[in-house]
Amino acid sequence: MNDTPTVFLIDDDQAVRDAVGLLLQTGGLAVETFANATGFLEAGVARRPGCLVLDVRMPGISGLDLQKKLRTQGHRIPVIFMTGHGDVPMAIRAMKAGAFDFIEKPFQGQTLLARVHEALALDARQRCRQARRDEVMARMALLSPREREVLERVTDGQYNKVIAADLGISLSTVEIHRKRVMEKLQAESLSDLIRILALLNDEELS
Amino acid sequence: MASLKNASTRNPAQFSPAATSNLDLVDRSSGFRLQRLRHYSFYPATVSLLYVFGGLCWLLAVNPILANWLYGTPSSPLSDQLPNILAIIASGGLFYWLLRTHDKTAHRTKRAQDIRLVEFIEQITDVAFVKDRQGRYALFNSAGARLAGRPAIECVNQDDSALFPAEVAHKLMEDDRRVIAGGTLLSCKDTFTIRGDTRVFLSTKWPYRDADGNIIGVIGIARDITEQKQIEERLRRARDDLDTRVRERTAELLTINRTLERQIAARVQAEIALRESEERFRQMAEHIREVFWVFGIEEERLLYVSPAYEEVWGQPIAGLQERPLEWIEAVHPDDRPRVQAAHLAKRKLGHLDEEYRIVRPDGTIRWIWDRGFPVHDETGYVYRIAGLAEDITVRKLAEDQLRRQQVELARMSRLSLAVELASNLAHELNQPLAAIVAYTQACLALLRQPQTDPRELTGTLDEVVNQGLRAGGIIRHLRELVQKHPATQTTLDLNALIRAVIHYAELELRQSGAVLKLELADSLPTVLADDIQIQLVILYLLRNAIEAMNETAKRSRKLTVRTSSPDPETALVTVCDTGPGFGADTAERLFQPFFTTKPSGIGLGLSVSRSIVESQGGQLWATPNPDGGASFHLALPVYLNSRAPLSRP
Numbered sequence: 001m002n003d004t005p006t007v008f009l010i011d012d013d014q015a016v017r018d019a020v021g022l023l024l025q026t027g028g029l030a031v032e033t034f035a036n037a038t039g040f041l042e043a044g045v046a047r048r049p050g051c052l053v054l055d056v057r058m059p060g061i062s063g064l065d066l067q068k069k070l071r072t073q074g075h076r077i078p079v080i081f082m083t084g085h086g087d088v089p090m091a092i093r094a095m096k097a098g099a100f101d102f103i104e105k106p107f108q109g110q111t112l113l114a115r116v117h118e119a120l121a122l123d124a125r126q127r128c129r130q131a132r133r134d135e136v137m138a139r140m141a142l143l144s145p146r147e148r149e150v151l152e153r154v155t156d157g158q159y160n161k162v163i164a165a166d167l168g169i170s171l172s173t174v175e176i177h178r179k180r181v182m183e184k185l186q187a188e189s190l191s192d193l194i195r196i197l198a199l200l201n202d203e204e205l206s
Numbered sequence: 207m208a209s210l211k212n213a214s215t216r217n218p219a220q221f222s223p224a225a226t227s228n229l230d231l232v233d234r235s236s237g238f239r240l241q242r243l244r245h246y247s248f249y250p251a252t253v254s255l256l257y258v259f260g261g262l263c264w265l266l267a268v269n270p271i272l273a274n275w276l277y278g279t280p281s282s283p284l285s286d287q288l289p290n291i292l293a294i295i296a297s298g299g300l301f302y303w304l305l306r307t308h309d310k311t312a313h314r315t316k317r318a319q320d321i322r323l324v325e326f327i328e329q330i331t332d333v334a335f336v337k338d339r340q341g342r343y344a345l346f347n348s349a350g351a352r353l354a355g356r357p358a359i360e361c362v363n364q365d366d367s368a369l370f371p372a373e374v375a376h377k378l379m380e381d382d383r384r385v386i387a388g389g390t391l392l393s394c395k396d397t398f399t400i401r402g403d404t405r406v407f408l409s410t411k412w413p414y415r416d417a418d419g420n421i422i423g424v425i426g427i428a429r430d431i432t433e434q435k436q437i438e439e440r441l442r443r444a445r446d447d448l449d450t451r452v453r454e455r456t457a458e459l460l461t462i463n464r465t466l467e468r469q470i471a472a473r474v475q476a477e478i479a480l481r482e483s484e485e486r487f488r489q490m491a492e493h494i495r496e497v498f499w500v501f502g503i504e505e506e507r508l509l510y511v512s513p514a515y516e517e518v519w520g521q522p523i524a525g526l527q528e529r530p531l532e533w534i535e536a537v538h539p540d541d542r543p544r545v546q547a548a549h550l551a552k553r554k555l556g557h558l559d560e561e562y563r564i565v566r567p568d569g570t571i572r573w574i575w576d577r578g579f580p581v582h583d584e585t586g587y588v589y590r591i592a593g594l595a596e597d598i599t600v601r602k603l604a605e606d607q608l609r610r611q612q613v614e615l616a617r618m619s620r621l622s623l624a625v626e627l628a629s630n631l632a633h634e635l636n637q638p639l640a641a642i643v644a645y646t647q648a649c650l651a652l653l654r655q656p657q658t659d660p661r662e663l664t665g666t667l668d669e670v671v672n673q674g675l676r677a678g679g680i681i682r683h684l685r686e687l688v689q690k691h692p693a694t695q696t697t698l699d700l701n702a703l704i705r706a707v708i709h710y711a712e713l714e715l716r717q718s719g720a721v722l723k724l725e726l727a728d729s730l731p732t733v734l735a736d737d738i739q740i741q742l743v744i745l746y747l748l749r750n751a752i753e754a755m756n757e758t759a760k761r762s763r764k765l766t767v768r769t770s771s772p773d774p775e776t777a778l779v780t781v782c783d784t785g786p787g788f789g790a791d792t793a794e795r796l797f798q799p800f801f802t803t804k805p806s807g808i809g810l811g812l813s814v815s816r817s818i819v820e821s822q823g824g825q826l827w828a829t830p831n832p833d834g835g836a837s838f839h840l841a842l843p844v845y846l847n848s849r850a851p852l853s854r855p
Contacts, residue, residue: 013637015673019644022666026651059712084636105640109647 005120006030006050010040010066011082012058016105020053020082020112027113029120037061037069046070049127051078051100051119053112056090064090067097076126078119082107129199136196142184150177154190155197250309254302261294333407333428336414339386341365341379344423349430355401374398382424385411389421395431405432497595501578503553504589508533518574518597520566538563538571545576556580556588561598573602635680638673645670695734695822697845700769700777701726707741708767711748718752720763727769733777733842735822740842743815743826747781747838750811754785754836776841784835788828796828 034040056063078100187193333350351358354369366375414423498512541562552558558578578593755763766782819826824842
């Protein structure tokens, strides 16, 4: 069950929680509901695949606060906000803070379901990329410091001769290091190597 | 002066014996003077002998030779010449006697003169002396001798070093040397201490010359000016003393004079001030728009009425003279009994504070604010009443207008509060609506599934109904809010109401980070008031408190809402914040319209809240907290028919 994408629904209003939960379940989704943000955080489910649907206005930790908290803890779970009428400024803040979307109450069930599916898809993509990134990170960890130095210079487009002169080692040694780097990172060509590293950098940027 | 006279009378008596004993001194002491006299005494004998010798020569030698040469007669024998010789000798003797007599007379005269001189010198009280070139005293009078402390005779031929102390002698001899060397008169003032006695002398010395002008000594005179000096000193001191006293006295007089001048100036100023004060009073009394009046209690009539009366009452003051109660006749018939009663009461109380209308001769109505204050005499007895009657028609009209505006503002701001609350209610409304939509769509989705048993959906549909009812309740709430008609009074459980209202303020509360503390009384009696309006006021008070606390440190923000029942007829809600609070002087101004301390506030909230509360028969006031911050108190009348708190559906 833990790997099944789940919709985590947080709303302080019992009726809304029940109704929306039922709606999502009938849409064929796994749903877990929480009465407030604290309950959600305490359940420790934030790292599981899925998405978050929550009310902006809630007693205790507000929706925005929860989103901020999750981001600082490194969770990238997509967040869909449910807002009341006229909460545009709050919606803008939510979007700026990296919300996936916001949806105004009362809403069409189909709209919510569509948003939720999109969010789940995004989460899956993110997780996939994260997994690959983790793998690359693991391979990178295998490199010796000297190999890292060589790698940096290779990706900078330096010639082996220059690298050898730079590091004060022989050309053949550079070539050996380079070969080991390719092996360890499982790259078949230089362009492959660049792509692998770009994945890392891309993730870091986003 | 007495001592001076004594000194002058005593001195001659002392000197007279000394003078006589000094007479023989002249012979002995004045050795060189006698020598000079002896020079004269050789003269008669010499002249007489030369005469005899010449005569004899002529007779015995020249005459025979001449006679022989001229007449040729031989010289006669000496015997023939004997008579002639005798005659010459005799005439020579006679000549000597004559000269001798003359010389002796001159000598005696001189001696007498000398004696007189010595006597004179002796008699004078000043020291007088004659010294030779070696400084030895040839003459020293008794005044000098007394100074030297020995008889005058012993002083002769002694120099100063033998007679006087070393430093005195040195000075004296030095002076002598200067006189002899310079050949001129020397006059100086010296202070000498001789035998423990300090005296001041004015000394004058000059060279003593012989007939040829050679300096053979020094003559001097020294006057003891000690007493004179002392007298001078005393005189000087007396003069100085007198000077000082005159100066002091002058200064005193100056001070007194200045004080007097000041007092006079002050008095003049006081008089001017009094005149100005009277003038100011007169100007004020005659120019102020208010009618200034003075009522004499003994006289039982108005003693003074300022000219403004004519303007305000529209009647001449002269009329008031004839009919002192004319002013009261002008009072509006509706107000007249009240004014008359107050007029009578003021004689006893001394105070008056009435508002009334007057009808002017032209038929216009003016509002008057009449105030009177007691005037006490020296014994504290109220003998007059001074007062001001002010035309407040314009103000009255303005007040009416303001009151109308306030009512309108209250309604408007109640509306604006309602709009604000409506936004909260909209959110509330969205909740059941969202639930209804979601439930219904879930039901629809389920119903589309062939395996679904419709009966399973009843629970869900019940929820839909509940949520619909909930939304309807909120709508009713909303409608009530914006209704303009008078509030409907219902029994309210204030504790429940507060819990409901806090929900609306939750967002602000959270954003400010303030800690909310509810201290709700367990058995609070229900009150009779308009639900929505009281909610509005409490919500406003909560928001006001939160906004106030936003100005203070985040850590210490604490909002306390307390309910209590201070007496069986009152229920009290207190909203306590830890904001900046307010000063005692602003306590009442807080509730005035347009008074605000918030940068963006318009200052109506508290004013409107108070009018709302008062329209419900309650009270709203504020007190500063002892430890900072403010407390707002909302008191509402208890619904007496019910003791137990009502629970609201």
